[in-house]
Amino acid sequence: MKIRILVRLKPGVLDPQGRAVHHSLDSMGFEGVEDVRIGRMIEMDAADGTSDETITAMCEQLLANMVIEDFAIEKVDAQTEPA
């Protein structure tokens, strides 16, 4: 099964990368951007039946740094996913 993990900086943690991109968007003339935060998306092919506990453990122990980051787990349905 395909799993998609979104790793993001926690609210309140300064994101200098997002701030720099926000600044660039502003200077390019795009209006109305309130805030930009940059995260990381990890796609994983894992054995069917891999438990939520196991995926969570992977996130907590390696994929995210729990001091500064949150994560969200999405199980991707291959039938509806565009190729």
Next chain:
Amino acid sequence: MAFRAAVITFPGSNCDRDMAVALEALSGEPAIRVWHGDADLPDGLDFIALPGGFSYGDYLRSGAMAAKSPILRAVVAAAGRGVPVLGVCNGFQVLTESGLLPGALMRNAAQNFVCKTSELEVTSTASPFTRGFEAGQRLRIPVAHHDGNYFADDATLDALEGDGRIAFRYLDNPNGSRRDIAGVLSENGRVLGMMPHPERAIAPAAHPSMGGDDGRKLFENVIESLVAA
């Protein structure tokens, strides 16, 4: 006294040789070089150094992969027995990722790689690394990093300050670190992580702009602490 120091090398470490040279120059004993894939450390170590560099290409996050390598389990166990552990630059990142030190090192606030001589102030003298310094003593030690922006939440920072666990602060904060923190100690003071490179400051330079020998004392402090123990 034979000073047994180990320097751990990860794929992508690039200050491991400098660290080994500094340790040998100041202790008179060659440092033992240990590879990241080794499961065990040599017996009877007096000191472990995690060097600077870009372990595992900084993939995922700086220090994240190295913190999960086989040798780190042995380093964590040795730290638990009280063996002094020094992590410099990428080594500091490995120490926070491994949980031996609190907090995290994020991308520099200005987004750029900083490579310069930084001015530090010794904040705590209650550790084997800092015992020979005067509180408030100023040091000039080089920094060279992209991810040196120390972050921890306010409660953690308050606790670190209250417990005297800030080893060094920047006088010229080069990376946006919270509360100008340049180096952090473990609860028992025997693990130190710092972004500046003391191993690059062990010999007087031909010109002051090229650095100096302010890093020598940190290693001498550790060596003397073992004699005193």
